[in-house]
Structures are given as C-alpha cells and as structure tokens.
Amino acid sequence: MQREVLEGSKEMIRDAIIRKLDIKIMLSSSNTFRITEFGCSVGPNTFSAMQHVVEAVKDKAYNNHQFTNNIPEFQVFFNDHVTNDFNTLFQSLPVDKSYYASGVPGSFHGRLLPSRSIHSAHSSCTIHWLSKCPEELLDDKSPAWNKGLIYYVGASNIEVVNAYVAQFEKDMEMFFTARAEEIVPVGMMVLVSPFSGYIRLMGFFGSSLMDLVNEGMLDESLVDSFNLPMYFPSPEDMTKVVERNGCFSIEIIELTYPKSKLMDESDAKTLMINLRSSLEGLLINHFGSKIAEEACARTILKSEEISAWMKVNYEKPSQLFIVLKRK
Template sequence: MAAVKETSKFSETYPMKGGDGPNSYANNSTLQKGYVDAAKERLSKAVAEKLDVDVLLSSNTFCIADLGCSVGPNTFIAVENILEAVEFKFQSQGLNSQIPEFQVFFNDHTLNDFNRLFKSLPQTKRYYAAGVPGSFYGRLFPNASIHFFHSAFALQWLSRVPKQVVDKNSSAWNKGRIHYSNSTDEVVRAYEAQHAEDMECFLNARAQEITDGGMMVLVIPGRPNTLPHSDSLVNVCYQLIGSCLMDMARKGLVSEEKVDTFNIPVYTMTSQELEAAYLTLRFLPLSLQSNLYLTHARAAFEEVIKQQFGKEILDELFDSYLKKLEEQPSIIASGTETAIIFLAVLKRK
C-alpha cells in the first residue's frame, strides 16, 4: 500500500496559543464563540433543507470533521450544533431508530495542543473522538469517508507566507511591513494569488474526501467587496502590530531584518473570492473594548510571532499594541460597522 504523503508545500504551521493560561486561545476566543453561536440557526436550517438522509441510511456511522479545531471550547460547541441538527433531520422524517452513531475528527496543525483539546472533551459527549493532525490544504481522509465538514475561523489563514514577499530580489518584497493591507500592489497580488491557490487545494481535497450527499459548512471572516484591504478591521490591527515591531526595531530590541522577513499569513476575502454559495452573517459587538481585542489577538498570533522573534519580546510588543489601540478607539468602532462573516454551505451531489 502506498504511503499517504503530505507535501512540503503545506509544512508551515501556525497553531493558536495552547494550554489553559491567561493568554491561551481556550480562554480568549469568546469573539469566535459569538460567531459560532450566531451561525447555529443558519447551520440547522441548511442541514434541514440540504442533508440527504436517504443517501446516508446505508451507513451506521455519521462522520464529522472539524477543520482547524484549535483547542476548544468552540469546536465542541460547533460539533454539538451539528449533531443536534442531524438528529433533528432524522427525527423529522420519522427515522428515530435509524439515527447513526457519530464519529468526530478534530483536525489542526501538528503543533496544535491536542493534549489540551482532549483533556477538555465534554464528559457528556455523544460521539467518538479522534485527532487528525495536518494541514487542511492537503488530503487528510480516505476517499468518500466524511459526511459533514465544518470549519470556523480557520480559512483566513494561508498555507504559507507568499515567497515573493520575503524575497529581497522580488518586486513584492514587503520590507518594513508584516502584512499586505498597507503595502504595494505587488504584495497584495502575491497574497491574492496564494489565497486563490490555497482555496483551490482546499476544495479539491474535500471533494475527494466527502461522501455522496455529504455537506460542508464554512464560517469565514471577510470584508465587503467594495471595502479596501487597508480599511478592514483585522487588517488595520495587523498594521498596528507591524508598527509596534518597527518601533522595537528602531530601539534595537528586535532585528529590523527579522521584521522585514516576517509576514502574517492571513488573508481577508470578499464574497466574490469565495467560490461557493454563501450566506453573510453580521455579528457586531456593541462594545468591543481594546483590551478584549488585544487578548484575542495575542492568543491567535503569539505563537507565530514567537517563532520569528522569540518569547522575550511578547509582553512589550502587546503592551505597545494595546496602547496604540487605546490611542485610536475609532479603529475598532469603525471596523465593526463593516465586519462580515461568511457562512458557506456546500453539498456533494
């Protein structure tokens, strides 16, 4: 039997902050939870309308995969929402006795804190749980083996930083910046091309792994078609992190060369770039405070920053970041007005 290979193309990993400490993702992901909660009703409606129970009756096990699960608790909430929706679909058709058992695969990068994830599994879970390490931009499962794919707040992460933006000899070299949103057109195009390639890889892999009649639901942060990259809330916050790093470079606290070769591998897509039928959700916090946004940003980006600069700079960097957020409160206030979350629902015919 031939070995299942994961190409080096997908070798870059960006795990969320693990553990259960004050800066961990597990304790700083309430914003993402809000969107998962907001998507529940739409997800249930999609399952009720699109899930083909007749096709699934031949299987005794309903297999669910959550891609980019991180460490919880949001992944457990999303899985429970899916289970409830599927069970209701069977019950609504008078098939109570034929509700299958559930197998849930939790997927994330190999460096994800799976120990924390499985230690915090709900004691009342109604499914068999397994971890699947690896990039979702490549194959993860056998052909036609998954009935339901789910992913929330993961597809904005690229498989890698575009090579051109860290190449001094490239016109897209992103010197002095850590993101595309406040950079040149060449840098923007490099990110756009990487995103398009990654989405193609993602959809091709899932097309092979999903069963006939299977479904996929994706919750993806985005921006309106007419909104410039530079005005997106998350992109503005990346710009602030970059300015903090450059301040530290000018003080000699970090190497300017390391800043020049560091880029955040995140892309905020528009509906036109989402190659699937979608519904848009708006979940706009009425009072999103700077310190709350800081803790969530640190939980998401601490590990990727630490890989480049070491852990010694983290406290000072994020203290500076918080100060800049507090000095410019309009950033969050205006950004939430244009925040968009895409709920994409796809079905295998």
C-alpha cells in the same frame, strides 16, 4: 472572538442542515454519520460547534420518518496541525457528548481521511490561514517585497496583494481537492470566516514592531521579512476558487453581520488580547520570545488609540458564511 463567530453562525448552520442536508441518501447504506472539524484547536469552542451540528442532524433525522426508530450514531474527527495539544483537547471532552471522538493530526491543505468517508465537514476561523507566506514577499528584490508592513492591507504596491491572493487560491485548490476525495456525494461542508476587517487591526502589532525598530531594539530587516500567513477572502474570492475547482456546488455564500460585544469601540483592549492569542506564536518563532512579548504588551497599551481608530474607521463587523455540497 472565535466563540462569537460560532455563536453568530449557529442558527444559519442549523437551517442549512435542516433544509439542504440529504441525510436519506447519505445513510442509505450505513447508520454512522461522520463529521470532520477542521482547525479544532483545544476546545471548548470546537465541542460547542460539533454538538450543535450533531443536534441539527438528529432533528433532521427525526423529521425523516425513515429514521424514527433508527437514529444514526455519530463520529467526529477533530483535525488540527500535529503541533496542536490533542492531549488537552481529549482530556476536556464533554462527558455528555453524543458522538464518538477521534483525532486527525495534519494540515487540512492535504488529504487526511479515507475516500468518501465523511458526510459533513465544518471549519470556523481557519480557512484564512495560508499554508505558508507567499515566497515573493521574502525576496527583497521582488516587486512584492513588503517593506515595513506585516500583512497585505495598506501595502503600497498591488504585487503584495496579488501574491497573497495567488497563495490563497493555490491553498484552497488543495483544500477542495482533498475534501472532494473525503466527502461523500451530496455531503455538506460549512465554512465560516471573519471578514477582512479583523486583519486591519493587526497593523497595530506591526506598528509596535516598528516602534522597537525606531528605538534601536530590533533590526528593521527582521520586520521586513515577517509577513502574516493570512488572507481573509471575500465572497468573490471564494466563489472563484470553488467554481474553478468544480467539485462542489455553492448552496449559500453571504456576508453576515452578527452583533459583537468584542467589536464595541470601548472594548478594544479585550479585542487586541484576543488577537494576541492568534499572533503571539508566530511572533515568537520569528522575533524570539522577548521581542514578541514586548511588541504584544505595547500593542495592548495602545487600546485608547485603537478605540479612537475603530470609532472613526472600523466598518460594521462581518463574517463570511459558506455552505457547499459535494457534486
């Protein structure tokens, strides 16, 4: 799924770099172009994304006659949480890479790099992850107590959605404030995120958990206290947080509709296996490995039901594409 998001945005990223990257200004005092990849995981998708950015910047430099005989060197900072398997990441670095690689462990909701050290930042399939679940969802006396559900879609009370939105806005304010310190003036940031349609499918994992509750294999209170720390922003959500922060100008923000093999209604099993890879760790942490395995296995077995649901209800697959420039 992550590879499809990257493939669907490749040409848009290249076009944004060619048209909007002020490479002449950024490299007026240095010949090293620094890129940060937020949410790198362990590859190989991250390597494909970074090589694509490097090649686009090289072409931009070639088109600028000032750099014809002095093409910049590239340094890529791969970022993810401290629990990420950086050993696997660096063991699988492409041998023909055209950049110097470094690892930067830590949450992207805070500062990670020196002031004004980055020329371009990229993040795909990561900004929908919240720093934590909204605290209101964990209080059974709160109006935002999300009984019987594991996320905000389908919640019966607006307080649940509002709690997710508030946490998203708080997290993105931290994210943009940190990036504003790290990115040079006129530096570019590209953010790509699946739109909200993906999270609707995660309800099938929730229904599998409730099946276990109904069979007496799982305490219902454990399901009630579990909420996915994800919020899939709309263009309006992102515009609001960017403008409130005030450090970046919006160069491009749009919903795009790349063709997706995974979203074909006949391939629901493949899609749910992809979603399982994102959710299984969270399920294990909360429910334990035995319940997590059983819930995931049961969800995969619902592929025919999921296919039928997708055929009737699923909207056209889409992703949110954003290009920002540091003021």
